[in-house]
Amino acid sequence: MSVQSPPTLEKLAIQSLLRNEDVAMSSLGELPAVLFPALFKEAFTGKHINFVKEMVASWPFPCLPVGALMKTPNLEMLQAVLDGVDMRLTRKFHPRCLMTPLETLSITYYLISQKDLDSLSRSQSLFQLKHLDLRGVVLCDLDIMPLRGLLEKVADTLETLDLQWCRMTDSQLYALLPALRHCCHLTTVNFYSNNFSVPILKDLMQHTANWSRIRVEQYPAPLECYDDLAQVSVERFAELSSELMYTLGVIRQTKNISFATDICHTCGQRCVYHNGCRLCCCWH
Ligand SMILES: [Zn+2]
Numbered sequence: 001m002s003v004q005s006p007p008t009l010e011k012l013a014i015q016s017l018l019r020n021e022d023v024a025m026s027s028l029g030e031l032p033a034v035l036f037p038a039l040f041k042e043a044f045t046g047k048h049i050n051f052v053k054e055m056v057a058s059w060p061f062p063c064l065p066v067g068a069l070m071k072t073p074n075l076e077m078l079q080a081v082l083d084g085v086d087m088r089l090t091r092k093f094h095p096r097c098l099m100t101p102l103e104t105l106s107i108t109y110y111l112i113s114q115k116d117l118d119s120l121s122r123s124q125s126l127f128q129l130k131h132l133d134l135r136g137v138v139l140c141d142l143d144i145m146p147l148r149g150l151l152e153k154v155a156d157t158l159e160t161l162d163l164q165w166c167r168m169t170d171s172q173l174y175a176l177l178p179a180l181r182h183c184c185h186l187t188t189v190n191f192y193s194n195n196f197s198v199p200i201l202k203d204l205m206q207h208t209a210n211w212s213r214i215r216v217e218q219y220p221a222p223l224e225c226y227d228d229l230a231q232v233s234v235e236r237f238a239e240l241s242s243e244l245m246y247t248l249g250v251i252r253q254t255k256n257i258s259f260a261t262d263i264c265h266t267c268g269q270r271c272v273y274h275n276g277c278r279l280c281c282c283w284h
Helices: 009-019 021-026 033-045 049-057 075-092 114-122 145-154 170-180 198-206 234-251
Strands: 063-065 104-106 131-133 160-162 188-190 216-220 256-260
Touching: 009 021, 009 033, 021 049, 033 049, 049 075, 075 114, 114 145, 131 145, 145 170, 170 198, 198 234, 234 256
Parallel strands: 063 104, 104 131, 131 160, 160 188, 188 216, 216 256
Antiparallel strands: none
């Protein structure tokens, strides 16, 4: 016979708050901050839309990690989060309140729609973002201009940009270049697993002369490194990576720069060029 352990006090408190949503919403300001993450998770999973909006508007931390909760795409919940973010901004200018502007937006491995992307760029309160993480959000079939709009809006504050696995194309990166060149506070960028050719990567580098604070920069191996069967040519990879590194070295100083192929389907690793070539297990 198994003995079920009783629910924790925290769990009981959360259940009670979600049962009395109206009361809970009006008293969010008095709730201990430590309760917010677990309560938010329950409200989000249970699709308590108004409660989620109110929680985002009152979120007591500078980081709001939404990505992990977006296991299945749900526009309604993403919209609720964005509405909450906008409510924060409105309240920021109200006396009652001292709100921390949202500094981190992380939406990862999420099947995003054009409508989602449009909403992101229209959101009034993302103007002070320091960290934008869209890792695994496939963008190749979307109109990228809303992302350009967002990057323009946060150019004065953005420090880290993760666009790994976004599967962007040359023309999409080309559209982002005017915005990227103004992001002069960037310290870390990751573009791994995007489908870029050598010319567009060189173009990108030409636009990074202002990135004087950049410490870590990660670029995808250019398309020219792969053959018709999507196999990496190690010689081409080493040669083109070193050529691109040289190109960038002429434009500005670099600290930690690397190029990487896509994940190998056999061993799950990337071949990385960083002070020389480190190949995936299959080559050893
Ligand atoms: Zn491998």
